[in-house]
Amino acid sequence: MTALHERVARGLGDVRRRIAVAGADPARVTVVAVTKGFGVEAVEAALAAGLVDVGESYAQDLVAKSSALGQTDVRWHFVGRLQSNKVKALAGVVDRWQSVDRPALVEELARRAPGARVLVQVNVSGEPRKGGCPPAETSALVSQLVRSGLRVDGLMAVGAWGLPEQARPGFRLLSRLADALDLPERSMGMSGDLEVALQEGATMIRVGQALFGPRPTRGADPAPSRSSGMAPPRCDTK
Numbered sequence: 417m418t419a420l421h422e423r424v425a426r427g428l429g430d431v432r433r434r435i436a437v438a439g440a441d442p443a444r445v446t447v448v449a450v451t452k453g454f455g456v457e458a459v460e461a462a463l464a465a466g467l468v469d470v471g472e473s474y475a476q477d478l479v480a481k482s483s484a485l486g487q488t489d490v491r492w493h494f495v496g497r498l499q500s501n502k503v504k505a506l507a508g509v510v511d512r513w514q515s516v517d518r519p520a521l522v523e524e525l526a527r528r529a530p531g532a533r534v535l536v537q538v539n540v541s542g543e544p545r546k547g548g549c550p551p552a553e554t555s556a557l558v559s560q561l562v563r564s565g566l567r568v569d570g571l572m573a574v575g576a577w578g579l580p581e582q583a584r585p586g587f588r589l590l591s592r593l594a595d596a597l598d599l600p601e602r603s604m605g606m607s608g609d610l611e612v613a614l615q616e617g618a619t620m621i622r623v624g625q626a627l628f629g630p631r632p633t634r635g636a637d638p639a640p641s642r643s644s645g646m647a648p649p650r651c652d653t654k
Contacts, residue, residue, distance in 0.1 A: 420628075424449075424461040427627040431610070435621075438614040445614065448493050448603070450624035452477070453631040456484045462627065463488065471495040471514070471622055475502035482509050495572075495622060497547050500524045507532075514572045514603055514622075517549045519560055526564040533567045535603050538593060540586030541576035548573065554593050570594055570601025570619070580609035584616060591617035 432442040449462040450471040459470055459481055468489050472478035473496030482492060491511040498515045506513075507528040516525065517537040525532055536557055539548030549557050554571070561568050573590045575583025587604050594602050594617075605613025607626035614621070624631060 418457075418461070420457055420461045421464050423629065424458075424627050425465045428465045428467065431621075431623055431626050434611060435614060438611040440614040440618075445618070446620040448495070448620060448622045449627055450495060450606075450622050451481070451628070452496070452624060453633075454628055456481045458628050459485060459490065463490065465627075469493060471624075473497075475499075475506055479505055479509060493622075503528045512569065515547060516557075516561065517547050519557060522557075522560050522564050522566070525561075526566060530565055531567060533569050534561060535570050535572040535601060536561070536568060537572045537574075538590055540573045540589045541583075543577065546574050551589060551593060555597060558597055558599070568599060570599040570603065571597075572603035575604065575606070575609050575613065580612045583609045584612050587613050587616035587618070 428447070431447060435442045435445050446469055447467060448469045448471045449467045450473070451458040451462065452471070452473040462470055469491045471493040472481065475494070478492060478494060482490070492509055493512045493514050494506060494510045495514045498513065498521060500521060503521070503524045510529070511533065513525065513532055513534045515537045516534045525534065536554060537548040538551055538554050539546050540551065558568050571590050571594045573586060576586050590604055591602055601620055602618050603620040603622065604616070605618045605621040607623045610618070610621045610623065
């Protein structure tokens, strides 16, 4: 077992303990390992630890890692800002599109990935730099996706920047929206705020630094084995 494998296994154990302490059942919470910024070795380490749900934010990285791994049991989640011109390249590889946030994506997804499983990203913090549709427009977007033959599994959100407790109102809002729309999945909570998300009903959390350590700078050597230490809460984007 490599140092990276040991780190991920230890990190996953810590994440599962945090899930339990937050009052949720670790067996009922999907942990998405976000390998953004890391090499394919991070995906391999996640698989070795027993994780099969892997998230990526960049289309080219997801396609490259999928190609490098070949036929594996990875369930790929696209969690970054989705551009219409990237849908074609990702279709057939992505298992869940977690960041569908605007009507312009619907037609392209329905054409390139008919029947795709999607999560609607909602901007619950009101921060303009964050992706996501406005809460008031969520129902209309869900309806449009369903009419186009796409499978809407639930909603997704990124918590407000700052201390974990500052994300609570947004997470609570996402759960209420999901309840009102009868959608089972609530993808919310990351390495720094997963406890708050779970207390507000998260069924899926997206963690990167809690498993792999600090994320390398984009364009730097992505080898995750060179990272060390844990980042402070809320510095992670996933």
